[in-house]
Amino acid sequence: MRTHIIILSTLALLAALPLVATSYYLYLVELAMINAIVAIGLNLLSGNCGQISLCNASFMGIGAYCTALCTTRLGLPVLIALPAGAMTSALLGAALGYPARRLSGLYLALTTLGFLELVGVVIEEFPQITGGIRGLKVPRPEMFGYSFQSNDSLYFFVLVLTMGAITVGYNIQRSRYGRAFDAVRQSPFAAQALGIPVARIKVIAFSLNAAFAGFAGGLLASVVGFIDPPEFGILTSIQHITFIVVGGLGSIAGSIAGAVLLTALPEMLRGVQEYSELIYGLILLGTLLFLPQGLVGMAAKFEGLRSAKPPAKEPAYGAP
Amino acid sequence: MALLEINALSVRFGGVAAVTDLSLAISAGEIHGIIGPNGAGKTSLINAITGMVVPHSGSIRFSNKEIAGVAPHTISSFGLGRTFQHVELFADRSVFDNVLTGFFRHQSYGLFAAAIRFGKAAKSERRTQDLTRALLDAFDLAPLADTRAGLLPFGVQKRVDIARALAAEPKLLLLDEPVSGMSEAEAETAVATMRKLARDHGITLVVVEHNMRVLMNLAERVTVLNQGRLLASGTPAEMQADAAVIEAYLGDAV
Amino acid sequence: MTSRIILQLALSGLSIGSIYALVGLALVLPFKASGIVNFAQGEIVTFGAYLALILTSLGLPYLAVVPLVLIGAAAFGTVIERLLIRPIVHQPEFTLVIVTFAIGFIIKSAIRLHWQDNTFSIEAPFVGPPLVLGELRLNPAYLVYIATTVLVVVALLVFFGYSKFGKAMRATAIDPIAAKLMGVRIGSVFSAAWALSTMLGASVGLLLAPVIGINPEIGHLILKGLVAAVIGGFTSLGGALAGGLLLGLLETYAGAFFGATFKNLVPFGVLILLLLLRPQGLAGASSVRRV
Numbered sequence: 001m002r003t004h005i006i007i008l009s010t011l012a013l014l015a016a017l018p019l020v021a022t023s024y025y026l027y028l029v030e031l032a033m034i035n036a037i038v039a040i041g042l043n044l045l046s047g048n049c050g051q052i053s054l055c056n057a058s059f060m061g062i063g064a065y066c067t068a069l070c071t072t073r074l075g076l077p078v079l080i081a082l083p084a085g086a087m088t089s090a091l092l093g094a095a096l097g098y099p100a101r102r103l104s105g106l107y108l109a110l111t112t113l114g115f116l117e118l119v120g121v122v123i124e125e126f127p128q129i130t131g132g133i134r135g136l137k138v139p140r141p142e143m144f145g146y147s148f149q150s151n152d153s154l155y156f157f158v159l160v161l162t163m164g165a166i167t168v169g170y171n172i173q174r175s176r177y178g179r180a181f182d183a184v185r186q187s188p189f190a191a192q193a194l195g196i197p198v199a200r201i202k203v204i205a206f207s208l209n210a211a212f213a214g215f216a217g218g219l220l221a222s223v224v225g226f227i228d229p230p231e232f233g234i235l236t237s238i239q240h241i242t243f244i245v246v247g248g249l250g251s252i253a254g255s256i257a258g259a260v261l262l263t264a265l266p267e268m269l270r271g272v273q274e275y276s277e278l279i280y281g282l283i284l285l286g287t288l289l290f291l292p293q294g295l296v297g298m299a300a301k302f303e304g305l306r307s308a309k310p311p312a313k314e315p316a317y318g319a320p
Numbered sequence: 321m322a323l324l325e326i327n328a329l330s331v332r333f334g335g336v337a338a339v340t341d342l343s344l345a346i347s348a349g350e351i352h353g354i355i356g357p358n359g360a361g362k363t364s365l366i367n368a369i370t371g372m373v374v375p376h377s378g379s380i381r382f383s384n385k386e387i388a389g390v391a392p393h394t395i396s397s398f399g400l401g402r403t404f405q406h407v408e409l410f411a412d413r414s415v416f417d418n419v420l421t422g423f424f425r426h427q428s429y430g431l432f433a434a435a436i437r438f439g440k441a442a443k444s445e446r447r448t449q450d451l452t453r454a455l456l457d458a459f460d461l462a463p464l465a466d467t468r469a470g471l472l473p474f475g476v477q478k479r480v481d482i483a484r485a486l487a488a489e490p491k492l493l494l495l496d497e498p499v500s501g502m503s504e505a506e507a508e509t510a511v512a513t514m515r516k517l518a519r520d521h522g523i524t525l526v527v528v529e530h531n532m533r534v535l536m537n538l539a540e541r542v543t544v545l546n547q548g549r550l551l552a553s554g555t556p557a558e559m560q561a562d563a564a565v566i567e568a569y570l571g572d573a574v
Numbered sequence: 575m576t577s578r579i580i581l582q583l584a585l586s587g588l589s590i591g592s593i594y595a596l597v598g599l600a601l602v603l604p605f606k607a608s609g610i611v612n613f614a615q616g617e618i619v620t621f622g623a624y625l626a627l628i629l630t631s632l633g634l635p636y637l638a639v640v641p642l643v644l645i646g647a648a649a650f651g652t653v654i655e656r657l658l659i660r661p662i663v664h665q666p667e668f669t670l671v672i673v674t675f676a677i678g679f680i681i682k683s684a685i686r687l688h689w690q691d692n693t694f695s696i697e698a699p700f701v702g703p704p705l706v707l708g709e710l711r712l713n714p715a716y717l718v719y720i721a722t723t724v725l726v727v728v729a730l731l732v733f734f735g736y737s738k739f740g741k742a743m744r745a746t747a748i749d750p751i752a753a754k755l756m757g758v759r760i761g762s763v764f765s766a767a768w769a770l771s772t773m774l775g776a777s778v779g780l781l782l783a784p785v786i787g788i789n790p791e792i793g794h795l796i797l798k799g800l801v802a803a804v805i806g807g808f809t810s811l812g813g814a815l816a817g818g819l820l821l822g823l824l825e826t827y828a829g830a831f832f833g834a835t836f837k838n839l840v841p842f843g844v845l846i847l848l849l850l851l852r853p854q855g856l857a858g859a860s861s862v863r864r865v
Binding site: 046050052054099100103104105106107109110111113114115117118121125238241245274275277278280281282284285288289292 | 605611613658661662665666667668669671672673675676677679680682683684686687797800804808835838839842843845846849850
Binding site: 168171172174175176177179180182183186187189190191192193194195196197198204208250 | 370371372391392393394396397401402404408409410411412413417420421422423424425427429431434435436437441444445448484485487488
């Protein structure tokens, strides 16, 4: 019940935001929402399924370029271009996940790193398609002849799509697929004994993660109006990981919280922007060392302290 | 017709022969014990049957299907389940979720249905959750449903392991040292549960143990392994009296 | 394509390969000792270069700077190991990988904060006009790279093969519990492995700085070191050496015959192919795990 109240009031606040906020703050909230989508996808792969991925930014980039090319070169409406971008990413995610399905830990990390670099090289070496290192301009999204030129309309566009993505992420996490992801992470042997096809589940997880990242990438391209290749390098991948680590691995609410907080962070540190990279690194390191359960874990502990007696059971992993 | 038929099975690791030329037949509805001192090849045998390891030679037929070398999850889908000596629960999740996960292969909705939830997936989830609650009740685990599995005492974890394995509705359940680490009282309850499983649900049990006393009360037939080979096979009483078996076990609990 | 050019390219390939090999060795050492890959190794190289910058700007000559940087790096590595790595050794692999990434991140950001993205240069005795040997033109820096790597490998072989501490390290790599039971202070072994690896990384920074300049991006070559280590199966020091040299040669020849684009794709192509087809490397042992 309490969760429902929180969600509804947040939605109400978000819907009312354009009445009070300047276009800059709307833009910031849009970025936070896009990052939330990314975080949810990465959480499914790394938090739930336990597969490390250093190339998340690449999938975002693939979705961004694909969506942009669909709208600019092929003249497709954004409601087709976005899913097309997501689907292309998903396919490539599966293409990476399939041969990598027997790898784990270090070797998996290296493979994803290699993929990240490979995508980067491809982006640079084919400027006829990607615009090369100079980037690509993207027009405002268009739907049924209506162009989202006004900042307010673009905001609602992103808001609605984000709510949809969050719902999908939440549904998948509590479905048999979410349980399978978790089983693969915690005990692949037990998972197999229960008939869960471990390798196939890993590929699905990779594919889903890529789909979310690709979708977010397409949205990003539409919101920013420009695709900048350095956006899709190792720095961004690490930022994405920071979202889910700080928020709490395995938790959707955590992923959203982490994404929102860390998108707002550079803004809050506007005066000292050169420090933002350093601060990111420190926050990531600090969270890993001292707060391995992230914000969600911290909240649970706080709950336990508040009710004056220790919780009879600790929060179940992957609790929404 | 035997439910599980093993013929001339050999399992090797590098140069070491873990199991050599083993033949064994287990009938449907039977409670069969497999026993042997440490290093007898019990674990390798289980791993070969469940597909974790590819045998060097020989055949394993389950429900008249050849399963040697087949992928583990496929073997499970044929109706062969197992529990683990060291439990292997999903420690971070609740007991309820652990058992719920066991129903995976009996749910059939796809990814898109899961994403929408409405309709097919929701119905399947409701049904499976009801089944999970029933299973928890049957195993006296209902009050612990929301507890994190990793926090439970070992004996209780083993109970959850069995409940979870049953969710997959196996025709044959391989239990790997099911009472190791349990107290006397827990072991007795476990044995009673296993007997009930066989009798009431018609599940064939293959119990791998190194404690003969447990098998005395439970198994109808026992196969004794030693150094990867079949040493003797018969009723528990016969095995206890067998000279070769006693010699192999000199000093062990017989 | 004359034999002179082929030889010239071979030399070039071997020299850059030596650098890759050094980074690869620096990666394999802590992995063998404690099972952790230090993804901050690239930034250790950068750290070494900037430390050299600081010391040379104080007026010290290059040859005096070398030992100071090595000692400083060893200390730095020990501190990192004690404070940041030791507490998390038992955490899942995900955490370990990300932590070392974060450390590298922090080092790089701190460097950029102070020096921005400018490129600096320092002087070194081995930078100079090419030596002429018959028809070959030998860049003295190349020779120094190759010579250093050979020296390092010999030193490591002697250390691990004959010294007491070296043998202790080998024992710990094989079975830490057994080693501990035999009286080996495995904490010291871990610290030593990290210190050694940071020294190696910093030495690469020292070697590269006078030739390619000092800027925050030089740490990017960790990727090449990773490929070298993977070719060697990540558990073999000799394999990392061979892997580095092989990679250097492959890259150089690919670049000469097929152009820069191809050259850039070589390391990643090799990496992905190896990881997917033969993750145990060309030297490592194969372990079959059915999942």
